[in-house]
Amino acid sequence: MPKSVDGSMPVAESPFGVADWRSVYARRLAISDTLVIIWVVFAIQLLRFGLDPAGMVGQDDASINLSYSLISVAIIVAWSLVLGAYKTRDYRVVGSGSQEYKLVVNASVRLFGLVAITAFLLKLELARGYVLLAFPAGIAFLVFTRWLWRQWLSVQRARGHFTSRLILVGTDSSNQVIRAELQRVREAGYDVVAMWIPHAEMGGVDTGRIRVFDSNTPVLAAMEESGADTVAVTNPDVLGIDGVRSLSWSLEPGRQHLILAPSLTDVSGPRVHTRPLAGLPLIHVETPRYEGAKQFTKRCFDVAASGLAILIFGVPMLVIALLVRLSSEGPALFRQQRVGRNGETFTMLKFRSMVTDAEDRLQALIDHERTVGNDVLFKMREDPRVTPIGKFMRRFSIDELPQLINIFAGHMSIVGPRPPLPKEVEKYEEHVHRRFLVKPGLTGLWQVSGRSNLSWEESVRLDLYYVENWSLTDDFVLIWRTAKAVMRREGAY
Secondary structure, X not given: OOEOOOOOOEOOOOOOOOOOHHHHHHHHHHHHHHHHHHHHHHHHHHHHHOOOOOEEEEOOXXXXXXXXXXXHXXXXXXXXXXXXXXXXXXXXXXXXXXXXXXXXXXXXXXHHHHHHHHHHHOOEOOOHHHHHHHHHHHHHHHHHHHHHHHHHHHHHHHOOOOOEEEEEEOOHHHHHHHHHHXXXXXXXXXXXXXXXXXXXXXXXXXXXXXXXXXXXXXXXHHHHHXXXXXXXXXXXXXXXXXXXXXXXXXXXXXXXXXXXXXXXXXXXXXXXXXXXXXXXXXXXXXXXXXXXXXXXXXXXXXXXXXXXXXXXXXXXXXXXXXXXXXXXXXXXXXXEEEEOHHHOEEEEEEEOOEOOOOOOOHHHHOOOOOEEEOOOOEEEOOOOOEOHHHHHHHHOOHHHOOHHHHHHHOOOEEEOXXXXXXXXXXXXXXXXXXXXXXXXXXXXXXXXXOHHHOOHHXXXXXXXXXXXXXXXXXXXXXXXXXXXXXXXXXXXX
């Protein structure tokens, strides 16, 4: 096993080699997908027809007479092939993000449409229950198994396996930006092993524990020496147009890979479109929109979800309110002015988790040595103002349940930026005000990324990322991640 540049710790290698893990993982996904499809399709067939499935006859009593076993086999083969054709197992989409799941669903839905069209053209009387159960069940189990594989892959990548070994080519500043982002999202599977920078910038470079090459060493030689299989150009100017083109021609197909990393961060995939034009790979970045059909759909979801949640948790909320009222002096609900969409204030509701004079005692705690978080948002791990039942409610975010009423009334959304206090807004920099383009949320990226453990800068970055890139699909993902974050209780105090 090779040593790191300072010789202090061995660098993990993939057990399948630096170039082979992609095909190994893709084969495992293919086997897993096929087994899932076989199990689902034949299970639905047995459920619908039993052990003696009936034949399928054409509507006009023609000679077409196929057993459902043959139809099931055809669907299984076609489904497995379609998942491969839509590149759902491509190493570029596995491991992180929602693109892998979207491709699985998209490929399956298109196959469903193809089956329906084929049955119509051939006048085949496919049983509706068989088709309408097989495809939704198959999609659900495929997505679930892909999620299980992703958990396994995240563990492997944390150990240094199943990753692309990356060399960054650019200026020191551009390399460091990309390096920081890749280290933050380790599940993406990019392990930075070296950097290549112009010779003039060698002085004062923060190398950390990776190899650093200058322009006296060819990029290909640096790749071979560092063991990198992927080169990421973070600033094309250091090589020039001809240099980047020559580099792409020099890479070994299938073993060495090229990535062009633009100086553009915190932009999600759906907003980015690449359009080749006369040999130029133009990147189009859509301007975010905060009105229209997407906004209407989000509001409909908020009303339906919050209304249903109020009906389900109505009685438990009354019990919690009674416990809060009996356990300490003061009202059960805590009302506080917060800033919402377009900078308008509203009264946010929470179950009271502190003593009634908490605001009067705040100033005395501002400079306490246990203060964590940031200068704008005051938080402390062991706040003496929190009541015993309040500590329990905060640990599981139970105190936030009354915000469902705010959501139903239209002041908040299920998912969005954290609702700030007016005194916090007074300290905002100009660019932070973009968070008011959408409604604040009961949960959001801040909720699933550490909550009170986050620094102010990280909280702002997450809020603005959500504002710039939100979609209803990502909202569902955040709701699922919120449930896991609440159970972990990390950053809840």
